[in-house]
Amino acid sequence: xxxxxxxxxxxxxxxxxxxxxxxxxxxxxxxxxxxxxxxxxxxxxxxxxxxxxxxxxxxxxxxxxxxxxxxxxxxxxxxxxxxxxxxxxxxxxxxxxxxxxxxxxxxxxxxxxxxxxxxxxxxxxxxxxxxxxxxxxxxxxxxxxxxxxxxxxxxxxxxxxxxxxxxxxxxxxxxxxxxx
Numbered sequence: 001x002x003x004x005x006x007x008x009x010x011x012x013x014x015x016x017x018x019x020x021x022x023x024x025x026x027x028x029x030x031x032x033x034x035x036x037x038x039x040x041x042x043x044x045x046x047x048x049x050x051x052x053x054x055x056x057x058x059x060x061x062x063x064x065x066x067x068x069x070x071x072x073x074x075x076x077x078x079x080x081x082x083x084x085x086x087x088x089x090x091x092x093x094x095x096x097x098x099x100x101x102x103x104x105x106x107x108x109x110x111x112x113x114x115x116x117x118x119x120x121x122x123x124x125x126x127x128x129x130x131x132x133x134x135x136x137x138x139x140x141x142x143x144x145x146x147x148x149x150x151x152x153x154x155x156x157x158x159x160x161x162x163x164x165x166x167x168x169x170x171x172x173x174x175x176x177x178x179x180x
Contacts, residue, residue, distance in 0.1 A: 013076050034097055111149035118142030 028048065036044045066074040119142030126135045 010072055017076065017079070031094060031097070035095065105152075108149060108152050111145055111152055115142050115145035115149055118145060 029045075032044045032048060033041065062078075063075045066078060118138045122135050122138035122142060126139075129135050
C-alpha cells in the first residue's frame with residue numbers, strides 16, 4: 001500500500017481541513033453582520049443557516065459516494081474546485097471592509113479552552129471512569145475556570161463583571177424610577 005493512502009495521511013488531511021474550516025466559518029457571520037443592514041440581516045442569516053443545513057445533509061452522502069467510487073482522497077480533492085469558486089465569488093461580490101487593530105486576549109483564550117476541555121471531557125468520559133472523584137473534580141474545575149473566564153476583564157478599562165454590574169445598577173435604577 002502506498003504511504004499516501006494510510007490512515008495517518010487521512011487524519012493529517014482531516015486536521016488541516018478542520019483547522020481551515022474553523023478559521024473561515026466564524027468570519028462568514030462577521031461579514032454578514034457588517035455587509036447587510038439590520039433590515040436584511042435576518043434573511044442573510046437564514047440563507048446562511050439553510051446552506052449550512054443542506055451541507056450537513058448532503059456532505060456525508062456525497063462523501064460516501066466519493067469514497068466508494070473514487071477513494072477517500074476525493075473527499076479532500078472535491079473541495080479544491082469548490083474553494084476556488086467560493087474564493088472567486090467572494091473576491092467579486094464581497095466588498096473590502098475596513099479593519100481595526102485588536103489585541104489578542106491570550107489568557108481569555110486559555111481560560112475558555114481549558115474550562116471547556118475540563119467540562120466536556122469530564123461529562124463525556126464520566127461513564128468510562130465510573131464517575132470517579134477525579135471526573136467530578138474535572139467537571140468542578142471546568143466550571144470554576146469558565147467562571148474565571150466570564151469575570152476575566154475584556155480590556156484594561158472595563159471587564160465583563162464591571163459591565164454586568166453597571167448594567168444591573170442601571171436596570172435597578174430604571175425600575176426604581178418607574179415604580180415611583
